[in-house]
Amino acid sequence: MTIVVTTPTGHVGSRVVRLLLQAGVRPRVLVRDADRLDGETRERVEVRQGDLTDAGFVREAVAGAGNVFWADPTPHTTADPVEVSLATAAPLVAAARAGDVGRVVLLSSVGAEKRHGVGHIDALGGIEAELDATGVDVLYLRCGYFFTNLLLDVEGLARGVLTTAFDPSRPMPWVDPRDIGDVVAARLLAGDWRGRVVQAVHGPEDLSFEQVAGILTEALGRAVRVEPVGDDAVRQALGAAGLPASAVEGIVGMAAGSRGLVPEQSRDVLTTTPTRLGGWAHVELRPVVEKADGS
Known part of the structure; x- marks a missing residue:
């Protein structure tokens, strides 16, 4: 059974590849630049090098998987x-419709169930809808807010500021991408699920940004405060950075469309993963923040 993994060097994909190798599986990885794979991994996987925006490359690479x-x-x-x-x-989608693919595990997001009004997340809702129409066996992993998103504003955290366009007092699911990779690998290896399956991946607990600031204060060894920003301020900053208007609205819409959202699936034994933010931040985020401010 061939297992194809896209984005094999990403936060989730790299974890999936490692677990598949440890399970004795030689996955087929689709990668733009094979040199981004470490040497030991590259020797143990089937590499297909190409661009995921190249329809011909993707169709050929997933055929028969x-x-x-x-x-x-x-x-x-x-x-x-x-x-x-x-x-x-x-x-x-075309390969699934033609019967060239057995099953698909899609990295989706909380909010994709809305289908519209959630910025770039709307794309995941659209992909879900298109896969639904093919009749292929499919699993949608509706994931919470990635811990690794904190790495996008290391300079702000170095100044002790956690900026957010979300409601700072409203709890939401936070999850370690490595835990998502665990769920992906387990599902790829499991042989007994069929049809359309939706599974949320909520992390160990729901956290507000105010709570996150407290956790980061302890984990980073420095005071961190929340600084809420409005949608228009985000638009202005992103526009000033040179982003096209469509990209700006895609980013703004993810936060704006998620306000007040109650995830489709509640927290339970299937949706809860183990890694807590404090431990992750101490090991993964703290060294990066300290490097940013020369500590």
């Missing part, structure tokens, strides 16, 4: 991100 893990590679900063994400996934 028993399982495909699909993570949308489209950066939020891309012009027309929803359209690009849908176009990138189109060859996978």
Whole structure:
């Protein structure tokens, strides 16, 4: 059984590849630059080098696969991100419709169930809808807010500021991408699920940004405070950074469309993963923040 893994050097994909190798499976990895794989991994996987926006490459690379893990590679900063994400996934959808793919595990997001009004997350809702229409066996992993998103503003954290456009007092699911990789690998290796499956991945606990600031204060060894920002301020900052208007709205919409959102699935033994933010921040985030301010 061939297992295809996209974005094999990403936060989730790299974990999936490692676990599959440890399980004795030689996955087929789709990668833009094979040199980004470490040497030991590259020797143990089947490498298909190409661009996921190249329909011909994707269609050929996934043909005959028993399982495909699909993570949308489209950066939020891309012009027309929803359209690009849908176009990138189109060859996978075509392969599923033609019966060239056995099962698909899609890295989706909390909010994709809304289908519209959640910025770039709308693309994941669209991919879900298109895969639904193929009749392929599919698993949608509706994931919470990645711990690794904190790495996007290391300079702010070095100053002791946690900026957010979310409601700072409202708890939401936070999750370590490595834990998502654990769930992906387990599902790719499991042989007994069929049909359409939705599984949330909520992390160990719901946290507000105010609570996160407290956790980071302890984990980073420095005072961290929350600084809420409005949608218009985000638009202005992103526009000043040179992002196209469509990308700006895709980013703003993710936070704006998620306000007040209650995830489709509640927290239970299936949706809860173990890694806590404090431990992750101490090991992964603290060294990066200290490097940023020369500590």
